[in-house]
Amino acid sequence: AAGVIQSPRHLIKEKRETATLKCYPIPRHDTVYWYQQGPGQDPQFLISFYEKMQSDKGSIPDRFSAQQFSDYHSELNMSSLELGDSALYFCASSLGEVGGPPYEQYFGPGTRLTVT
Amino acid sequence: AQTVTQSQPEMSVQEAETVTLSCTYDTSESDYYLFWYKQPPSRQMILVIRQEAYKQQNATENRFSVNFQKAAKSFSLKISDSQLGDAAMYFCAYRSGETVYQLIWGAGTKLIIKP
Numbered sequence: 001a002a003g004v005i006q007s008p009r010h011l012i013k014e015k016r017e018t019a020t021l022k023c024y025p026i027p028r029h030d031t032v033y034w035y036q037q038g039p040g041q042d043p044q045f046l047i048s049f050y051e052k053m054q055s056d057k058g059s060i061p062d063r064f065s066a067q068q069f070s071d072y073h074s075e076l077n078m079s080s081l082e083l084g085d086s087a088l089y090f091c092a093s094s095l096g097e098v099g100g101p102p103y104e105q106y107f108g109p110g111t112r113l114t115v116t
Numbered sequence: 117a118q119t120v121t122q123s124q125p126e127m128s129v130q131e132a133e134t135v136t137l138s139c140t141y142d143t144s145e146s147d148y149y150l151f152w153y154k155q156p157p158s159r160q161m162i163l164v165i166r167q168e169a170y171k172q173q174n175a176t177e178n179r180f181s182v183n184f185q186k187a188a189k190s191f192s193l194k195i196s197d198s199q200l201g202d203a204a205m206y207f208c209a210y211r212s213g214e215t216v217y218q219l220i221w222g223a224g225t226k227l228i229i230k231p
Binding site for chain 2: 031033035037041042043044045048055056058088090092104105106107109110112
């Protein structure tokens, strides 16, 4: 079965640089979530989109922005990178968010971002 | 605000034995969902099992089952016949059925399987 695809899998950037992470949800899934997981920590919710509209916002820094495109893939843009942004960034997708049963979130393999 | 607590940072179990991982949560909502996710060393996040709060019957998936105690706000995971491949971090997660739909996570329990 098709899974969530994230690219790149690994990314090394220097401080103050920008990075773009991409997420391709499971086909037919219309909801995308972004999570950040630091070393030895639980995932922290950043932002989510349902039908290309932002549906929820968590602890996402102002330096970060995200959007969901017409084909439902999503991109997380990170600017002015800091050392503390080094983490594993997960994208998850699910089917339907409003008006239907809350389907499970299926996670991609993550993008490991290292800021030096 | 909802919170999820996993009080066991690390657990170990002998291969083929049974182990139970604890999770408690706090919420004022009546409609919600609970999940256990497994994160092996590859760091892929894998859904293990899901429980709907409105269901009294405990969820079961092969060797994995939960003990859902709604009044006590407890949601433990039992792994039977533990296998080496079960070694991973296990996260308990809460999802509202009423408001926002982000997952709220516990701190995780590292499960070690002894051969």
